[in-house]
Amino acid sequence: MPLLDVRNLSTVFHTPSGDVHAVNDVSYSLQAGESLGIVGESGSGKSVGALSLIGLVPPPGKVEHGRIEFQDRDILKLQKSELQRLRGRRIGMVFQDPMTSLNPVLSVGYQLAEALRWHMDMNETDARKQVIETLRVVGIAHAEERLLDFPHQFSGGQRQRIMIAMAIICRPDLLIADEPTTALDVTVQAQIVDLIKALQQEFGMAVIWITHDLALVAGIVDRVAVMYAGSLIEYGSVDTIFTKAAHPYTQCLLRSMPGRESAERGRLYSIEGNPPDLRRQTEGCPFAPRCSQSVELCLADRPSLGPATGAHCVACWQATAQ
């Protein structure tokens, strides 16, 4: 039984200029303790997909249909209060920008203890102990002296550590990390990646990494899902995606990474054109207008992704024909 099972998830933003289909019929599953990388460009629906999992899609967005089963409960059918008990307790989330996701007028210790008082009904003494312990785990030096400090007194990397501490303080079963390193320097990125990896092993959490950086997920996840224009277009083990990518978009992404063939210093491989406007629902494959291998069928009919059961799945007429 998977920890998380997402079936035919579709999230739509009803805007005055038309419906934006941010997430379009996406299905995947995640076992306990497993890590999944969701890779895509901005506007590919990777973040909205994750927010849909925890009922945090901002208005005018709405989950139109689909089923999200987490620990055998359908998240979409939960009451608001039940959802609140789940968020932060069973599912932790780390957002991209640690400055905007921490409250600037509350001390860090207070913000961390809030989760414990809310979810675990802990008293002040126990909560304090747990906060110090968790800050130590994420690598904040002199934790007990820094409880009363405010977010602006910490550096960017430390703030992201505090965000991670907040997400894991109740020992969740699933951690969703939405571009946790994008706002950080490469050196700090390496520290944060190592930290989340270590925490995953220690607590046996499942982790969903959302990123635009294919190179980043290579060393850290078990499986990769590639999204394009709201659709899941390829899904497989990390080795399969990197060595036997079948979807032309995934192949393009891999080829356009500099240094993959490090000796070569010619032109970078680039995908021409721009991602499509999600307000216009096309009949065919969303990547077809930019795809060098597209045929008539690609423009006329949308290929579907086979049942995501851990095997290598791809939504491409050409790839499945071969």
Add this chain to the structure above:
Amino acid sequence: MSATAHNQLAGGEVLCRVENLTKHFPVRRGFLRRQVGAIQAIDGISFDVFAGETLGLVGESGSGKSTTGRSMLQLERPTSGRILFNGTDLTLLSAVGLRQTRQNMQMIFQDPYASLNPRMRVGAIIREPLDIHDIGDKSTRNATVVELLEMVGLNGGHAKQFPHEFSGGQRQRVGIARALATRPKFIVADEPISALDVSIQAQIVNLLADLKDELGLTYLFIAHDLSMVRHLSDRVAVMYLGRIVEMGACADVFDRALHPYTQALISAIPVPDPGRRTRRQETVLHSDMPNPAAPPPGCRFHTRCPLATDLCRREEPEYRDLGNDATSHHVACHYAGQSPQTTVQARS
């Protein structure tokens, strides 16, 4: 290695020389806004940019790389030091003289959403430098705008549109067209691709490379994405806390990094290979950069350096050349160039 790199290595012409450049930002406190200290954004750096090369400038945020680029164009007035562009000292120029020289040096900014005026049509944005520098008359200016748009892969019809009608990649193309309007020789590109999507980054990098070949441009390419810097640059300078700690030909710096900081930066690049799950752990940096208002004594990197000794804590390392006859490879580290055994002995 490109042809331009060979020219440079054979002793190419210096286009821009930076001498002992220092930029301190005052820190003011209290009711009287008294100066209580200074952020040492750049602290006495010197280097040359050769005509026709791409010089990559890398470092963490706060290392002073953007301030260096902005000072070279005199967008920040340096605290001290000289900037010689084609032999003219820019720091001595008047506003009028500086404006004339600026025709030859332009900037591409990081965020194409913030660097284009949302109320101006794209045509007017690109024409503005021509208006300011009074190049050509009205009809030739408009023709130049169309030419520039086509040069960066857009078309003349785009001139009538507003920035919000464009995607991020297209906006960055507009920013590049604006930078090229006055036919500059030297372009400072400050993180030109970091705000763009992955599939668009390669397009812009290729465009920059094509324009360089076509127009004979010289770039200062500021970035934190080391793999892109490696791809695009002929030479690389690595900055840490307002100083250049290592500088040399791209291949030398990336394949034979001498400074522990450069080694740490390189080992932090994610490797797009699922087989290599472990990183060289000894070079992962564990703490944050010290406060630039109070840089540590001795070697500025010693607080984070895995190899630091008493000597590093006490004495500032000399910025010396460890290259061979053909290429220079500068580094500021007491132990650079020594075999690992000697380094270990020195430590124990």
